[in-house]
Amino acid sequence: MSFLKDSIKKIKAPDKIMYEAAKERLRNQARPVGSLGILEDVSARLAGIFRKIDVNLDKKIIITCAGDHGVCAEGVSLFPSEVTRQMVYNFVNGGASVSVLAAHAGADVKAADLGVDWDFEPDLPVFHKKVRKGTGNFAVEPAMTLEQAEKSVEAGIEIVGELVAKGPVHLLGTGDMGIGNTTPSTAIISVYSGLPAAQLTGRGTGIDDDAIKKKIAVIEKGLALHKPDPKNPLDVLSKIGGLEIGGLAGLVIGAAVYGIPVVCDGFIATAGALIGCEIAPPARDYLFASHNSAEIGHRFMLKHLGLTPLLDLGFRLGEGTGAALAMELIDASTRILADIKTFEEVGISDAQ
Numbered sequence: 001m002s003f004l005k006d007s008i009k010k011i012k013a014p015d016k017i018m019y020e021a022a023k024e025r026l027r028n029q030a031r032p033v034g035s036l037g038i039l040e041d042v043s044a045r046l047a048g049i050f051r052k053i054d055v056n057l058d059k060k061i062i063i064t065c066a067g068d069h070g071v072c073a074e075g076v077s078l079f080p081s082e083v084t085r086q087m088v089y090n091f092v093n094g095g096a097s098v099s100v101l102a103a104h105a106g107a108d109v110k111a112a113d114l115g116v117d118w119d120f121e122p123d124l125p126v127f128h129k130k131v132r133k134g135t136g137n138f139a140v141e142p143a144m145t146l147e148q149a150e151k152s153v154e155a156g157i158e159i160v161g162e163l164v165a166k167g168p169v170h171l172l173g174t175g176d177m178g179i180g181n182t183t184p185s186t187a188i189i190s191v192y193s194g195l196p197a198a199q200l201t202g203r204g205t206g207i208d209d210d211a212i213k214k215k216i217a218v219i220e221k222g223l224a225l226h227k228p229d230p231k232n233p234l235d236v237l238s239k240i241g242g243l244e245i246g247g248l249a250g251l252v253i254g255a256a257v258y259g260i261p262v263v264c265d266g267f268i269a270t271a272g273a274l275i276g277c278e279i280a281p282p283a284r285d286y287l288f289a290s291h292n293s294a295e296i297g298h299r300f301m302l303k304h305l306g307l308t309p310l311l312d313l314g315f316r317l318g319e320g321t322g323a324a325l326a327m328e329l330i331d332a333s334t335r336i337l338a339d340i341k342t343f344e345e346v347g348i349s350d351a352q
């Protein structure tokens with residue numbers, strides 16, 4: 001059996017009884033029922049995942065998956081592909097946006113090379129998981145082979161395994177870096193929502209009206225050429241996806257395999273999460289959405305996954321920046337559940 005299939009078989013469902021016990025405690029706390037909004041459900045889901053009420057999320061880590069995109073040849077991004085590798089060095093040196101926000105959240109960040117078109121030094125402290133140097137231009141050829149798609153997903157699972165082998169991980173965040181990657185992400189949500197590219201395509205790094213028309217045409221052309229089958233997520237990933245998107249899918253599956261909650265970042269990380277949950281539906285129980293991306297297609301991904309995001313800040317950066325901020329709220333939710341006293345514990349009269 002393949003490593004992917006074997007991994008999927010290992011996913012266990014969170015504990016429903018502990019989830020219900022958490023809900024009961026939240027209902028009995030000395031405050032109006034439901035008054036802490038969606039953080040209540042976040043805390044109960046965490047109780048189910050960790051099988052206890054007093055959850056500790058000390059060890060947090062964001063993995064930022066990087067890859068390049070052949071479709072950039074079509075002029076779909078404002079920036080050149082070299083920025084992908086330049087940003088990987090920025091992550092390593094701690095100077096990127098995610099480095100700063102993750103440090104504030106008490107999270108580590110590590111980059112992962114799934115498919116950057118560059119030879120990184122072997123001793124560079126990143127996960128070296130290059131499947132190939134950038135995807136093919138999906139306007140004219142498949143982004144990658146089916147085998148490469150599977151390998152990219154398996155690489156994401158392996159990363160979680162390697163992290164866990166080094167010590168406990170309580171909360172995983174996913175982030176992306178890849179010039180051009182809003183184009184495959186838009187193509188993916190077009191496949192799963194059934195909506196046309198024209199309704200889903202955003203400005204990515206900030207392209208103008210002419211470039212956005214080109215981007216829509218490129219996505220339409222790729223979808224018409226390859227006809228990806230939504231029932232076969234690896235087919236979708238291989239034909240119109242990205243190597244870092246495969247890695248991001250694997251991180252979500254890997255988190256579920258090891259029983260770790262995982263918070264996905266914006267548009268691209270959620271595209272990866274969507275593919276991950278299509279490949280391994282039980283992984284959805286471990287997945288949390290950090291924020292609403294300004295990319296218009298993102299809301300359809302969240303709808304498909306049935307997830308409510310914690311933040312809405314107009315972010316459209318990626319890297320794991322939204323995941324970093326959401327980690328602070330997810331951490332706070334554990335204190336809500338464990339530390340807020342019940343009516344009975346403090347002797348306050350309950351509602352009539």
Ligand SMILES: O=C(O)c1ccc[n+]([C@@H]2O[C@H](COP(=O)([O-])O)[C@@H](O)[C@H]2O)c1
Binds near residue numbers: 293316
């Ligand atoms: O995550 C998001 O919501 C998001 C939205 C727009 C752009 N980005 C980032 O911008 C890059 C892709 O934009 P583009 O225009 O090159 O497709 C890539 O590195 C992403 O991390 C990320």
Ligand SMILES: Cc1cc2nc[nH]c2cc1C
Binds near residue numbers: 317319
């Ligand atoms: C500089 C830069 C940083 C990024 N981080 C995520 N996507 C990005 C795109 C660009 C262009």
